[in-house]
Amino acid sequence: MNSPMFTRTSQQESAIQTNKVLRNTYALLSMTLLWSALVAGVSMAMNLPRPNIIIMLVGFYGLLFLTEKNRNNSMGLVFTFLFTGFLGYTTGPLIGAYVSADMGDLVVTALGGTALSFLAASAYALTTKRDLSMLGGLMLSLFVVLVVGMVASIFFQSPVLSLALSSLFIVFSTMAILMTTQGIIRGGETNYISATITLYVSIYNLFISLLSILGIMNDD
Template identity: 30%
Template sequence: MYNPRNGGNARFGSLMSKVMGLLAFSFIFASVGSFFGITVGLGYGASLVAAIAGLVVLIALNFLIQRPGINLFLLYLFTFLEGLSLAPLLGYYLYASGSILLQAFLMTALTSLGLGIYAWTTKRDFSRLGDYLFFGLLLLIVAGLIQIFFHSPIFALIVALVGVAIFSGYMLYYIQRAKYMADTMPNAIGLTVSIFITVLNLFLYILELLSILSGNSNRR
């Protein structure tokens, strides 16, 4: 989706400035989508349709990321649909356990910020994490499918912990990878999508973890 090139520290700072701006608007659109879905009482069936539509938009963005204007439209449409697809889940926690939802938001924000700063400033090389993280992600998907048929609080707790670890690793990986990317809008949009998905999944697994520990899991 994006093209890594050595752009130097100055370009990295400029690229990350673009990404931070795009991320801010992306989460605003996602929040609007969630708010709209909660307000109209969006059901789980409709949320699945929104999630599938979001995947279609993401694929379209991958092909049209070099097209100015269209790429931004597709980015924000994707994030809106992602927020919309989460409306039933967020609505449940909002009315049943708002404190857990708030804790998950705060923990995700602090974790993402801390990991981002560390990846930005450290001299450690996280480039080799990519293959391990991808393999871990595949195992996580398989574990999620197993959870559909095998309900175990211990297994769910382990999956949630592994999910938090994997997407924390992805945060380190993407932020550091940005140091070697050219300062272009397509690269900024591609990186924004990657970080947005990473933060979103990190939030969901933290929410699941807190729910399990409180005995109030509803993610699956």
């Protein structure tokens, strides 16, 4: 039987490890967001074209795969910045299009909404005693719906479908933030690179989805 001293020491080590993962995750997330914003700014300033759907898919899933594959070594950090830089590059032309159309205020609103949503979801996950792992099954079902919806959107250019997809992406991304954050706190997520990527993609999807909704509501 473990002694009380050993139990307390184990609990302390677990708490230290959890705090380390949480600290490293938020530090890396901050750096990747700044890096992504910088790349987006350069992309927008240079008026670079947004890549087509093939390049988007290959770049996104290819770099995502390489990041996860190397998450336990130093190359994981390299691919993390390549991945977030790539998404920053793809975002630049989109923001530039809104600014060129005199809708820069929508970009600011989307950024504010994204920040508030992330902070609210993170705060809830950090303080709630409810087990949020139950969201996993719902997220899987929602993921299937999103994949089908995205395929349908290729053939049907409908504002209503786009609005529905963007709304579902917001729900899905919020769930991912909740589960990932609580996973770190409860020791279920021990790799800060994986946690950072999940949170970054969730924030990215929140921003793009909010921007899309605001654009549709603005009849553009």
